[in-house]
Amino acid sequence: MVSRFFCNFAGRYPYNTIIAMLQIRCKNNNVTKSFPEGTSLLDVYQEFQDEIQLPYPVVSAKVNNVSQGLKFRLYQNRDVEFLDARAGSGHRVYVRSLSFLLYKASQDLFPGSKLFVEHSLSRGYYCNFKKKNNELLTDEDVDQIRQRMQEIIDMDMPFRRTEATTEEAIRVFTERGFADKVKLLETSGQVYSDYYTLGDTVDYYYGPLVPSAGYLKVFGVEHYADGLLLRVPDWTNPTRLAEKVEQPKTFEMFAEKTRWDIIMRLSNAGDVNKAIQRGYASELIQVSEALQEKKIVQIAEEIDRRFHRKENPVRMVLITGPSSSGKTTFCKRLSIQLLACGLRPMSFSTDDYFVNRVDTPKLPNGDYDFDNIETVEYSLLEEHLLRLMQGERVEIPEYNFVTGKREWNGKKLKLSNDTVLIIEGIHALNPLLTKKIDDALKYKIYISALTSISLDDHNWIPVRDNRLLRRIIRDYNKGAYTAQQTIAQWKNVCEAEDQWIFPFQESADVMFNSALNIEFAVLRTHAEIILTSVPRNCPEYGEAHRLLKFIRFFTPISDKEIPPTSIMREFVGGSSFKY
DSSP: OOEEEEOOGGGTSOTTOEEEEEEEEETTTTEEEEEETTEEHHHHHHHHHHHHOOSSOEEEEEETTEEEOTTOEEOSOEEEEEEETTSHHHHHHHHHHHHHHHHHHHHHHSTTOEEEEEEEETTEEEEEEEOTTOOOOOHHHHHHHHHHHHHHHHHTOBEEEEEEEHHHHHHHHHHTTOHHHHHHHHTTOOSEEEEEEETTEEEOOSSOOOSBGGGOOSOEEEEETTEEEEEOBOSSOTTSBOOOOOOHHHHHHHHHHHHHHHHTTOOBHHHHHHHHHTTOHHHHHHHHHHHHHHHHHHHHHHHHHHHTOSSSOOOEEEEEOSTTSOHHHHHHHHHHHHHHTTOEEEEEEGGGGBOOGGGSOBOTTSOBOTTSGGGBOHHHHHHHHHHHHTTOOEEOOEEETTTTEEEOOOOEEOOOTTEEEEEESTTTTOGGGSTTSOGGGEEEEEEEOOOOOBSBTTBOOOHHHHHHHHHHHHHHHHTSOOHHHHHHHHHHHHHHHHHHTGGGGGGOSEEEEOOOTTHHHHHHHHHHHHHTTSOTTSTTHHHHHHHHHHHTTSOOOOSTTSOTTSTTHHHHSOOSSOO
Protein backbone atom coordinates (compact mmCIF):
# COMPACT_ATOMS: atom_id res chain seq x y z
CA MET A 1 0.00 0.00 0.00
CA VAL A 2 1.31 3.47 -0.91
CA SER A 3 1.31 5.96 1.99
CA ARG A 4 1.14 9.76 1.65
CA PHE A 5 2.25 12.58 3.95
CA PHE A 6 3.24 16.24 3.93
CA CYS A 7 6.95 16.97 3.64
CA ASN A 8 9.36 19.31 1.86
CA PHE A 9 12.27 16.76 1.62
CA ALA A 10 15.01 19.29 2.31
CA GLY A 11 13.81 21.69 -0.35
CA ARG A 12 13.34 19.13 -3.13
CA TYR A 13 9.56 19.62 -3.08
CA PRO A 14 7.42 22.68 -2.27
CA TYR A 15 6.36 22.93 1.39
CA ASN A 16 3.21 20.95 2.25
CA THR A 17 3.44 18.95 -0.98
CA ILE A 18 1.79 15.51 -0.66
CA ILE A 19 4.49 12.91 -1.34
CA ALA A 20 3.56 9.29 -1.97
CA MET A 21 5.93 6.84 -0.28
CA LEU A 22 6.66 3.46 -1.85
CA GLN A 23 7.76 0.20 -0.26
CA ILE A 24 10.68 -1.19 -2.26
CA ARG A 25 11.99 -4.65 -1.41
CA CYS A 26 15.58 -5.30 -2.46
CA LYS A 27 15.81 -8.97 -3.40
CA ASN A 28 19.62 -8.93 -3.07
CA ASN A 29 19.25 -8.79 0.72
CA ASN A 30 15.46 -9.18 1.21
CA VAL A 31 15.20 -5.83 3.00
CA THR A 32 12.31 -3.39 2.42
CA LYS A 33 12.72 0.40 2.64
CA SER A 34 10.52 3.42 1.91
CA PHE A 35 11.21 5.79 -0.98
CA PRO A 36 9.37 8.78 -2.48
CA GLU A 37 7.25 8.09 -5.54
CA GLY A 38 9.28 8.65 -8.72
CA THR A 39 12.59 7.56 -7.19
CA SER A 40 15.01 6.15 -9.76
CA LEU A 41 16.56 2.71 -9.45
CA LEU A 42 19.95 4.41 -9.22
CA ASP A 43 18.80 6.29 -6.10
CA VAL A 44 17.42 3.07 -4.62
CA TYR A 45 20.72 1.31 -5.27
CA GLN A 46 22.69 4.03 -3.55
CA GLU A 47 20.54 3.51 -0.46
CA PHE A 48 21.14 -0.26 -0.46
CA GLN A 49 24.70 -0.24 -1.83
CA ASP A 50 26.58 -0.70 1.43
CA GLU A 51 24.30 -3.53 2.53
CA ILE A 52 24.26 -5.75 -0.56
CA GLN A 53 27.91 -5.30 -1.62
CA LEU A 54 27.86 -6.92 -5.05
CA PRO A 55 31.37 -7.99 -6.16
CA TYR A 56 31.18 -6.08 -9.45
CA PRO A 57 29.67 -2.73 -10.53
CA VAL A 58 25.89 -2.71 -10.93
CA VAL A 59 24.71 -2.05 -14.50
CA SER A 60 20.94 -2.72 -14.39
CA ALA A 61 18.15 -4.20 -12.30
CA LYS A 62 15.10 -6.40 -12.47
CA VAL A 63 11.85 -4.80 -11.34
CA ASN A 64 9.23 -7.46 -10.58
CA ASN A 65 11.45 -9.83 -12.59
CA VAL A 66 11.59 -7.55 -15.68
CA SER A 67 14.91 -6.00 -16.81
CA GLN A 68 15.07 -2.21 -16.45
CA GLY A 69 17.75 0.44 -16.78
CA LEU A 70 19.02 2.22 -13.66
CA LYS A 71 17.28 5.46 -14.70
CA PHE A 72 13.90 3.72 -14.51
CA ARG A 73 11.59 5.48 -12.02
CA LEU A 74 9.31 3.73 -9.55
CA TYR A 75 5.68 4.76 -8.99
CA GLN A 76 4.36 1.67 -7.22
CA ASN A 77 5.58 -0.81 -4.63
CA ARG A 78 8.06 -3.12 -6.29
CA ASP A 79 10.58 -5.92 -5.83
CA VAL A 80 13.99 -4.88 -7.15
CA GLU A 81 17.06 -7.01 -7.82
CA PHE A 82 20.28 -5.25 -8.81
CA LEU A 83 22.53 -6.91 -11.41
CA ASP A 84 26.11 -6.64 -12.52
CA ALA A 85 27.43 -7.65 -15.96
CA ARG A 86 27.64 -11.34 -15.01
CA ALA A 87 23.91 -11.95 -15.09
CA GLY A 88 22.17 -12.70 -18.38
CA SER A 89 20.09 -9.54 -18.53
CA GLY A 90 22.84 -7.42 -16.95
CA HIS A 91 25.32 -8.64 -19.54
CA ARG A 92 22.89 -7.85 -22.33
CA VAL A 93 22.41 -4.29 -21.02
CA TYR A 94 26.20 -3.80 -20.97
CA VAL A 95 26.80 -5.19 -24.48
CA ARG A 96 23.83 -3.29 -25.91
CA SER A 97 25.22 -0.03 -24.47
CA LEU A 98 28.69 -0.87 -25.79
CA SER A 99 27.24 -1.32 -29.27
CA PHE A 100 25.73 2.17 -29.14
CA LEU A 101 29.08 3.54 -27.93
CA LEU A 102 30.82 1.88 -30.90
CA TYR A 103 28.25 3.34 -33.29
CA LYS A 104 28.60 6.80 -31.78
CA ALA A 105 32.38 6.71 -32.07
CA SER A 106 32.29 5.48 -35.68
CA GLN A 107 29.86 8.24 -36.67
CA ASP A 108 31.93 10.94 -34.98
CA LEU A 109 35.01 9.85 -36.94
CA PHE A 110 33.41 8.69 -40.20
CA PRO A 111 30.13 10.55 -40.80
CA GLY A 112 27.86 8.68 -43.17
CA SER A 113 29.50 5.30 -42.52
CA LYS A 114 27.42 2.18 -41.87
CA LEU A 115 27.82 -0.15 -38.91
CA PHE A 116 26.14 -3.57 -38.83
CA VAL A 117 26.36 -5.48 -35.53
CA GLU A 118 25.84 -8.90 -37.07
CA HIS A 119 26.42 -11.82 -34.68
CA SER A 120 28.40 -13.25 -31.78
CA LEU A 121 31.86 -14.54 -32.68
CA SER A 122 35.04 -15.43 -30.81
CA ARG A 123 33.35 -14.49 -27.50
CA GLY A 124 32.70 -11.03 -28.88
CA TYR A 125 30.53 -9.55 -31.65
CA TYR A 126 31.44 -9.26 -35.30
CA CYS A 127 30.53 -5.91 -36.85
CA ASN A 128 30.53 -5.16 -40.55
CA PHE A 129 31.72 -1.59 -41.16
CA LYS A 130 31.30 0.34 -44.41
CA LYS A 131 32.96 3.71 -44.83
CA LYS A 132 31.00 6.26 -46.84
CA ASN A 133 33.52 6.29 -49.68
CA ASN A 134 33.76 2.45 -49.67
CA GLU A 135 37.42 2.60 -48.70
CA LEU A 136 38.75 -0.40 -46.81
CA LEU A 137 38.87 -0.21 -43.04
CA THR A 138 42.46 0.09 -41.80
CA ASP A 139 44.18 -0.71 -38.52
CA GLU A 140 44.61 3.04 -38.02
CA ASP A 141 40.84 3.53 -38.42
CA VAL A 142 40.21 0.89 -35.76
CA ASP A 143 42.68 2.54 -33.39
CA GLN A 144 40.92 5.88 -33.85
CA ILE A 145 37.53 4.32 -33.16
CA ARG A 146 38.86 2.69 -29.98
CA GLN A 147 40.38 5.97 -28.82
CA ARG A 148 37.15 7.87 -29.50
CA MET A 149 35.17 5.29 -27.51
CA GLN A 150 37.57 5.77 -24.58
CA GLU A 151 37.19 9.56 -24.82
CA ILE A 152 33.39 9.25 -24.58
CA ILE A 153 33.78 6.91 -21.59
CA ASP A 154 36.13 9.37 -19.89
CA MET A 155 33.56 12.15 -20.47
CA ASP A 156 30.91 9.89 -18.87
CA MET A 157 28.50 10.96 -21.60
CA PRO A 158 24.90 10.07 -20.58
CA PHE A 159 22.58 7.78 -22.51
CA ARG A 160 19.17 9.46 -22.75
CA ARG A 161 15.92 7.62 -23.43
CA THR A 162 12.98 9.26 -25.17
CA GLU A 163 9.52 7.70 -25.23
CA ALA A 164 7.50 8.84 -28.22
CA THR A 165 4.63 7.73 -30.38
CA THR A 166 5.82 5.24 -32.96
CA GLU A 167 4.86 7.73 -35.66
CA GLU A 168 7.20 10.29 -34.09
CA ALA A 169 10.00 7.74 -33.75
CA ILE A 170 9.56 6.79 -37.41
CA ARG A 171 9.83 10.47 -38.36
CA VAL A 172 13.06 10.83 -36.34
CA PHE A 173 14.68 7.84 -38.04
CA THR A 174 13.34 8.73 -41.49
CA GLU A 175 15.03 12.14 -41.27
CA ARG A 176 18.31 10.40 -40.48
CA GLY A 177 18.03 7.81 -43.24
CA PHE A 178 17.65 4.76 -40.99
CA ALA A 179 15.59 2.59 -43.35
CA ASP A 180 16.18 -0.53 -41.22
CA LYS A 181 14.65 1.07 -38.11
CA VAL A 182 11.81 2.66 -40.07
CA LYS A 183 10.79 -0.72 -41.52
CA LEU A 184 11.03 -2.35 -38.09
CA LEU A 185 8.84 0.26 -36.39
CA GLU A 186 6.38 0.49 -39.30
CA THR A 187 5.70 -3.25 -39.01
CA SER A 188 5.95 -3.57 -35.21
CA GLY A 189 2.34 -2.67 -34.40
CA GLN A 190 3.49 -0.66 -31.37
CA VAL A 191 1.72 2.53 -30.29
CA TYR A 192 4.75 3.94 -28.46
CA SER A 193 8.46 3.32 -29.01
CA ASP A 194 11.63 4.31 -27.15
CA TYR A 195 14.73 5.67 -28.79
CA TYR A 196 18.07 6.72 -27.30
CA THR A 197 20.57 9.50 -27.75
CA LEU A 198 24.27 9.61 -26.88
CA GLY A 199 25.44 13.16 -27.39
CA ASP A 200 23.99 14.16 -30.76
CA THR A 201 23.75 10.56 -32.03
CA VAL A 202 20.34 8.86 -32.13
CA ASP A 203 19.73 5.10 -32.16
CA TYR A 204 17.10 2.50 -31.33
CA TYR A 205 17.42 -0.44 -28.92
CA TYR A 206 14.68 -2.78 -27.77
CA GLY A 207 16.10 -3.12 -24.27
CA PRO A 208 17.52 -0.80 -21.58
CA LEU A 209 20.99 0.75 -21.54
CA VAL A 210 23.35 1.77 -18.73
CA PRO A 211 22.93 5.36 -17.43
CA SER A 212 26.13 6.71 -18.99
CA ALA A 213 29.23 5.74 -20.93
CA GLY A 214 31.34 5.79 -17.77
CA TYR A 215 29.85 2.41 -16.87
CA LEU A 216 31.55 0.81 -19.89
CA LYS A 217 35.11 0.57 -18.65
CA VAL A 218 35.83 -2.92 -20.03
CA PHE A 219 35.80 -3.26 -23.82
CA GLY A 220 37.96 -3.98 -26.82
CA VAL A 221 37.80 -3.26 -30.56
CA GLU A 222 39.91 -5.15 -33.09
CA HIS A 223 40.24 -5.32 -36.85
CA TYR A 224 38.66 -8.63 -37.90
CA ALA A 225 38.37 -9.80 -41.55
CA ASP A 226 36.88 -6.79 -43.37
CA GLY A 227 35.16 -5.46 -40.25
CA LEU A 228 35.45 -5.16 -36.48
CA LEU A 229 35.36 -7.48 -33.51
CA LEU A 230 33.74 -5.82 -30.50
CA ARG A 231 35.14 -7.54 -27.42
CA VAL A 232 33.04 -7.63 -24.25
CA PRO A 233 33.45 -8.52 -20.55
CA ASP A 234 33.79 -12.10 -19.40
CA TRP A 235 30.55 -13.68 -18.15
CA THR A 236 32.15 -14.83 -14.90
CA ASN A 237 34.38 -11.83 -14.20
CA PRO A 238 33.23 -8.62 -15.93
CA THR A 239 36.35 -6.71 -14.88
CA ARG A 240 38.27 -8.47 -17.66
CA LEU A 241 37.64 -9.15 -21.35
CA ALA A 242 36.29 -12.54 -22.39
CA GLU A 243 39.13 -14.65 -23.72
CA LYS A 244 39.20 -14.55 -27.51
CA VAL A 245 38.67 -17.86 -29.35
CA GLU A 246 39.45 -18.15 -33.05
CA GLN A 247 36.42 -19.37 -35.04
CA PRO A 248 37.22 -19.13 -38.77
CA LYS A 249 34.76 -21.88 -39.80
CA THR A 250 31.95 -20.37 -37.74
CA PHE A 251 32.69 -16.97 -39.28
CA GLU A 252 32.49 -18.43 -42.78
CA MET A 253 29.18 -20.14 -42.02
CA PHE A 254 27.74 -16.80 -40.85
CA ALA A 255 29.21 -15.06 -43.89
CA GLU A 256 27.62 -17.62 -46.24
CA LYS A 257 24.22 -17.07 -44.63
CA THR A 258 24.61 -13.30 -44.74
CA ARG A 259 25.43 -13.45 -48.46
CA TRP A 260 22.18 -15.30 -49.09
CA ASP A 261 20.28 -12.81 -46.94
CA ILE A 262 21.56 -10.01 -49.14
CA ILE A 263 20.63 -11.90 -52.32
CA MET A 264 17.11 -12.47 -50.94
CA ARG A 265 16.99 -8.88 -49.64
CA LEU A 266 16.25 -10.07 -46.11
CA SER A 267 18.70 -8.50 -43.69
CA ASN A 268 16.41 -7.68 -40.80
CA ALA A 269 12.97 -8.15 -39.27
CA GLY A 270 11.49 -5.24 -41.19
CA ASP A 271 12.48 -6.87 -44.50
CA VAL A 272 10.87 -10.17 -43.46
CA ASN A 273 7.71 -8.43 -42.29
CA LYS A 274 7.38 -6.38 -45.47
CA ALA A 275 7.82 -9.53 -47.60
CA ILE A 276 5.15 -11.36 -45.60
CA GLN A 277 2.74 -8.43 -45.85
CA ARG A 278 3.26 -8.36 -49.63
CA GLY A 279 2.30 -12.03 -49.90
CA TYR A 280 5.75 -13.62 -50.32
CA ALA A 281 5.68 -15.90 -47.24
CA SER A 282 5.25 -19.08 -49.29
CA GLU A 283 8.14 -18.19 -51.57
CA LEU A 284 10.41 -17.40 -48.61
CA ILE A 285 9.61 -20.76 -47.03
CA GLN A 286 10.25 -22.64 -50.25
CA VAL A 287 13.57 -20.90 -50.98
CA SER A 288 14.81 -21.32 -47.39
CA GLU A 289 13.97 -25.03 -47.42
CA ALA A 290 15.55 -25.46 -50.86
CA LEU A 291 18.79 -23.85 -49.69
CA GLN A 292 18.98 -26.21 -46.71
CA GLU A 293 18.24 -29.25 -48.87
CA LYS A 294 20.90 -28.15 -51.34
CA LYS A 295 23.44 -28.01 -48.51
CA ILE A 296 22.43 -31.46 -47.25
CA VAL A 297 22.82 -32.88 -50.76
CA GLN A 298 26.32 -31.35 -51.01
CA ILE A 299 27.28 -32.88 -47.66
CA ALA A 300 25.96 -36.31 -48.70
CA GLU A 301 27.84 -36.17 -52.00
CA GLU A 302 31.08 -35.25 -50.21
CA ILE A 303 30.62 -38.17 -47.80
CA ASP A 304 29.99 -40.46 -50.78
CA ARG A 305 33.15 -39.19 -52.51
CA ARG A 306 35.27 -39.80 -49.42
CA PHE A 307 33.61 -43.19 -48.82
CA HIS A 308 34.75 -44.42 -52.24
CA ARG A 309 38.29 -43.07 -52.23
CA LYS A 310 41.01 -45.73 -52.30
CA GLU A 311 42.97 -44.58 -49.27
CA ASN A 312 41.37 -44.06 -45.86
CA PRO A 313 37.74 -44.21 -46.98
CA VAL A 314 35.27 -42.53 -44.64
CA ARG A 315 33.19 -45.09 -42.75
CA MET A 316 31.87 -42.95 -39.94
CA VAL A 317 29.87 -39.69 -39.84
CA LEU A 318 29.93 -37.83 -36.51
CA ILE A 319 27.22 -35.21 -35.93
CA THR A 320 26.93 -32.82 -33.02
CA GLY A 321 25.41 -29.48 -32.14
CA PRO A 322 23.87 -27.64 -29.20
CA SER A 323 20.36 -28.16 -27.87
CA SER A 324 17.47 -27.63 -30.32
CA SER A 325 19.69 -27.32 -33.38
CA GLY A 326 17.61 -29.86 -35.27
CA LYS A 327 20.18 -32.66 -35.15
CA THR A 328 17.61 -35.47 -35.26
CA THR A 329 15.79 -34.23 -38.37
CA PHE A 330 19.09 -33.35 -40.04
CA CYS A 331 20.32 -36.93 -39.50
CA LYS A 332 17.18 -38.34 -41.08
CA ARG A 333 17.38 -36.03 -44.09
CA LEU A 334 21.09 -36.75 -44.50
CA SER A 335 20.37 -40.49 -44.35
CA ILE A 336 17.88 -40.14 -47.20
CA GLN A 337 20.44 -38.31 -49.34
CA LEU A 338 23.10 -40.93 -48.53
CA LEU A 339 20.66 -43.64 -49.66
CA ALA A 340 20.20 -41.65 -52.88
CA CYS A 341 23.99 -41.84 -53.31
CA GLY A 342 23.87 -45.64 -52.99
CA LEU A 343 25.16 -45.81 -49.41
CA ARG A 344 23.47 -47.59 -46.53
CA PRO A 345 23.48 -45.36 -43.42
CA MET A 346 23.35 -47.09 -40.03
CA SER A 347 22.50 -44.99 -36.98
CA PHE A 348 24.56 -45.74 -33.90
CA SER A 349 23.36 -44.29 -30.60
CA THR A 350 25.79 -43.14 -27.93
CA ASP A 351 22.85 -43.18 -25.48
CA ASP A 352 23.10 -46.98 -25.26
CA TYR A 353 26.56 -46.57 -23.75
CA PHE A 354 25.44 -44.47 -20.79
CA VAL A 355 26.84 -45.69 -17.50
CA ASN A 356 24.30 -46.99 -15.01
CA ARG A 357 22.49 -44.10 -13.42
CA VAL A 358 24.02 -44.69 -10.00
CA ASP A 359 27.46 -44.18 -11.60
CA THR A 360 26.49 -40.93 -13.36
CA PRO A 361 28.59 -37.88 -12.37
CA LYS A 362 26.82 -35.25 -10.30
CA LEU A 363 26.68 -31.48 -10.34
CA PRO A 364 27.70 -29.45 -7.26
CA ASN A 365 24.03 -29.24 -6.22
CA GLY A 366 23.71 -33.04 -6.20
CA ASP A 367 21.74 -33.41 -9.47
CA TYR A 368 22.94 -35.87 -12.08
CA ASP A 369 25.20 -34.29 -14.71
CA PHE A 370 23.85 -36.06 -17.79
CA ASP A 371 25.88 -33.85 -20.14
CA ASN A 372 29.26 -34.88 -18.73
CA ILE A 373 31.45 -36.98 -21.05
CA GLU A 374 31.89 -39.43 -18.16
CA THR A 375 28.18 -40.24 -18.49
CA VAL A 376 29.20 -42.29 -21.53
CA GLU A 377 31.44 -45.37 -21.23
CA TYR A 378 33.37 -44.14 -24.23
CA SER A 379 36.15 -46.74 -24.02
CA LEU A 380 33.62 -49.56 -24.60
CA LEU A 381 31.88 -47.58 -27.34
CA GLU A 382 35.18 -46.99 -29.13
CA GLU A 383 36.11 -50.67 -28.84
CA HIS A 384 32.83 -51.66 -30.50
CA LEU A 385 33.27 -49.09 -33.27
CA LEU A 386 36.77 -50.39 -34.04
CA ARG A 387 35.53 -53.97 -34.21
CA LEU A 388 32.61 -52.99 -36.46
CA MET A 389 34.95 -51.19 -38.85
CA GLN A 390 37.16 -54.31 -38.95
CA GLY A 391 34.17 -56.26 -40.23
CA GLU A 392 33.25 -58.07 -37.00
CA ARG A 393 29.75 -58.77 -35.79
CA VAL A 394 29.36 -56.97 -32.47
CA GLU A 395 26.75 -57.30 -29.73
CA ILE A 396 25.85 -53.82 -28.54
CA PRO A 397 24.01 -52.79 -25.37
CA GLU A 398 20.62 -51.11 -25.02
CA TYR A 399 20.07 -48.53 -22.31
CA ASN A 400 16.87 -48.84 -20.27
CA PHE A 401 15.93 -45.29 -19.34
CA VAL A 402 13.23 -46.55 -16.98
CA THR A 403 15.55 -48.63 -14.80
CA GLY A 404 18.61 -46.49 -15.47
CA LYS A 405 20.68 -49.53 -16.40
CA ARG A 406 22.48 -50.82 -19.48
CA GLU A 407 21.10 -54.14 -20.75
CA TRP A 408 22.43 -56.83 -23.11
CA ASN A 409 19.50 -58.16 -25.12
CA GLY A 410 21.31 -59.96 -27.93
CA LYS A 411 21.25 -57.00 -30.35
CA LYS A 412 24.08 -57.49 -32.87
CA LEU A 413 25.40 -55.32 -35.69
CA LYS A 414 27.68 -55.95 -38.65
CA LEU A 415 28.66 -53.48 -41.34
CA SER A 416 28.27 -54.37 -44.99
CA ASN A 417 30.53 -53.02 -47.72
CA ASP A 418 28.18 -50.12 -48.46
CA THR A 419 27.41 -49.16 -44.84
CA VAL A 420 28.37 -45.85 -43.28
CA LEU A 421 27.92 -45.34 -39.55
CA ILE A 422 26.10 -42.21 -38.38
CA ILE A 423 26.77 -41.21 -34.79
CA GLU A 424 24.82 -38.26 -33.41
CA GLY A 425 25.17 -36.79 -29.94
CA ILE A 426 26.51 -33.89 -27.89
CA HIS A 427 29.89 -35.63 -27.49
CA ALA A 428 30.23 -36.84 -31.10
CA LEU A 429 33.15 -34.50 -31.87
CA ASN A 430 34.86 -34.96 -28.52
CA PRO A 431 38.22 -36.66 -29.29
CA LEU A 432 37.80 -38.97 -26.27
CA LEU A 433 34.94 -40.72 -28.01
CA THR A 434 36.95 -41.94 -31.02
CA LYS A 435 40.60 -41.16 -30.22
CA LYS A 436 41.89 -44.55 -31.49
CA ILE A 437 40.15 -44.15 -34.85
CA ASP A 438 42.06 -42.35 -37.60
CA ASP A 439 40.53 -38.94 -38.31
CA ALA A 440 40.77 -39.67 -42.04
CA LEU A 441 38.04 -42.32 -41.56
CA LYS A 442 35.65 -39.81 -39.98
CA TYR A 443 33.49 -37.07 -41.45
CA LYS A 444 32.56 -34.55 -38.76
CA ILE A 445 29.49 -32.31 -38.94
CA TYR A 446 28.54 -29.45 -36.63
CA ILE A 447 24.96 -28.17 -36.78
CA SER A 448 23.45 -25.12 -35.11
CA ALA A 449 20.77 -22.50 -35.66
CA LEU A 450 23.01 -19.53 -36.44
CA THR A 451 20.55 -16.68 -36.79
CA SER A 452 21.63 -14.07 -39.31
CA ILE A 453 18.43 -12.02 -39.40
CA SER A 454 18.59 -9.00 -37.05
CA LEU A 455 15.89 -6.72 -35.73
CA ASP A 456 17.81 -3.84 -37.33
CA ASP A 457 21.42 -2.96 -38.11
CA HIS A 458 22.36 -2.59 -34.42
CA ASN A 459 19.97 -5.06 -32.73
CA TRP A 460 21.15 -8.58 -33.43
CA ILE A 461 19.22 -11.67 -32.31
CA PRO A 462 21.30 -13.93 -30.03
CA VAL A 463 21.62 -17.38 -31.58
CA ARG A 464 20.66 -18.97 -28.27
CA ASP A 465 17.30 -17.17 -28.36
CA ASN A 466 16.45 -19.02 -31.57
CA ARG A 467 17.20 -22.38 -29.96
CA LEU A 468 15.53 -21.51 -26.66
CA LEU A 469 12.28 -20.65 -28.45
CA ARG A 470 12.45 -23.93 -30.36
CA ARG A 471 13.01 -25.87 -27.14
CA ILE A 472 10.19 -24.10 -25.26
CA ILE A 473 7.73 -24.95 -28.04
CA ARG A 474 8.89 -28.58 -28.39
CA ASP A 475 8.90 -29.24 -24.64
CA TYR A 476 5.42 -27.74 -24.30
CA ASN A 477 3.95 -29.63 -27.27
CA LYS A 478 5.32 -32.92 -25.96
CA GLY A 479 3.94 -32.25 -22.50
CA ALA A 480 7.45 -32.66 -21.09
CA TYR A 481 7.97 -29.25 -19.51
CA THR A 482 6.20 -25.93 -19.11
CA ALA A 483 7.80 -22.79 -20.50
CA GLN A 484 8.78 -21.83 -16.96
CA GLN A 485 10.55 -25.16 -16.43
CA THR A 486 12.37 -25.01 -19.77
CA ILE A 487 13.61 -21.47 -19.08
CA ALA A 488 14.72 -22.52 -15.58
CA GLN A 489 16.83 -25.35 -17.07
CA TRP A 490 18.35 -23.22 -19.84
CA LYS A 491 21.27 -21.84 -17.82
CA ASN A 492 22.53 -25.37 -17.09
CA VAL A 493 22.01 -26.33 -20.74
CA CYS A 494 24.13 -23.39 -21.90
CA GLU A 495 26.89 -24.12 -19.39
CA ALA A 496 27.04 -27.73 -20.62
CA GLU A 497 27.27 -26.54 -24.24
CA ASP A 498 30.14 -24.22 -23.34
CA GLN A 499 32.01 -27.13 -21.75
CA TRP A 500 31.19 -30.13 -23.94
CA ILE A 501 30.17 -28.90 -27.41
CA PHE A 502 31.54 -25.50 -28.43
CA PRO A 503 35.23 -26.31 -27.77
CA PHE A 504 35.11 -28.90 -30.58
CA GLN A 505 32.94 -27.16 -33.20
CA GLU A 506 35.87 -25.81 -35.22
CA SER A 507 37.18 -29.36 -35.72
CA ALA A 508 34.19 -30.14 -37.94
CA ASP A 509 34.69 -30.86 -41.65
CA VAL A 510 31.51 -28.95 -42.41
CA MET A 511 29.04 -26.75 -40.56
CA PHE A 512 25.32 -26.72 -41.22
CA ASN A 513 23.07 -23.78 -40.34
CA SER A 514 19.58 -24.95 -39.44
CA ALA A 515 18.08 -21.45 -38.99
CA LEU A 516 15.47 -20.22 -41.47
CA ASN A 517 14.83 -16.58 -42.44
CA ILE A 518 11.09 -17.02 -41.94
CA GLU A 519 11.49 -18.91 -38.68
CA PHE A 520 10.60 -16.25 -36.10
CA ALA A 521 7.40 -15.38 -37.94
CA VAL A 522 6.36 -19.04 -37.62
CA LEU A 523 7.64 -19.47 -34.06
CA ARG A 524 5.66 -16.43 -32.90
CA THR A 525 2.41 -18.21 -33.76
CA HIS A 526 3.34 -21.03 -31.36
CA ALA A 527 5.46 -19.29 -28.73
CA GLU A 528 3.27 -16.31 -27.89
CA ILE A 529 0.55 -18.17 -26.02
CA ILE A 530 3.09 -20.49 -24.34
CA LEU A 531 5.25 -17.63 -23.06
CA THR A 532 2.27 -15.72 -21.70
CA SER A 533 1.58 -18.69 -19.41
CA VAL A 534 4.73 -18.01 -17.34
CA PRO A 535 3.62 -16.54 -13.98
CA ARG A 536 4.69 -12.97 -13.26
CA ASN A 537 5.86 -13.83 -9.74
CA CYS A 538 8.60 -16.29 -10.76
CA PRO A 539 12.21 -15.53 -11.78
CA GLU A 540 11.65 -17.03 -15.25
CA TYR A 541 9.07 -14.36 -16.07
CA GLY A 542 11.78 -11.85 -17.00
CA GLU A 543 13.16 -14.13 -19.72
CA ALA A 544 9.66 -14.95 -21.00
CA HIS A 545 8.86 -11.22 -21.11
CA ARG A 546 12.07 -10.47 -23.04
CA LEU A 547 11.45 -13.24 -25.59
CA LEU A 548 7.87 -12.07 -26.08
CA LYS A 549 9.00 -8.49 -26.60
CA PHE A 550 11.47 -9.41 -29.32
CA ILE A 551 9.39 -12.04 -31.14
CA ARG A 552 6.45 -9.65 -31.39
CA PHE A 553 8.51 -7.57 -33.79
CA PHE A 554 7.84 -10.29 -36.39
CA THR A 555 4.60 -10.50 -38.36
CA PRO A 556 3.14 -13.93 -37.48
CA ILE A 557 2.38 -16.53 -40.15
CA SER A 558 0.90 -20.02 -40.04
CA ASP A 559 3.12 -23.08 -40.29
CA LYS A 560 0.76 -24.77 -42.77
CA GLU A 561 3.19 -24.36 -45.67
CA ILE A 562 6.23 -25.63 -43.75
CA PRO A 563 6.96 -29.02 -45.38
CA PRO A 564 6.65 -32.17 -43.21
CA THR A 565 10.37 -32.92 -43.63
CA SER A 566 11.47 -29.47 -42.45
CA ILE A 567 13.74 -29.11 -39.44
CA MET A 568 11.10 -26.71 -38.11
CA ARG A 569 8.68 -29.63 -37.80
CA GLU A 570 10.89 -31.17 -35.10
CA PHE A 571 9.76 -28.30 -32.86
CA VAL A 572 6.33 -27.14 -33.99
CA GLY A 573 5.02 -30.65 -34.75
CA GLY A 574 3.69 -32.28 -37.89
CA SER A 575 6.90 -34.00 -39.02
CA SER A 576 6.71 -36.97 -41.37
CA PHE A 577 9.73 -38.47 -39.62
CA LYS A 578 9.40 -40.79 -36.63
CA TYR A 579 11.49 -39.65 -33.66
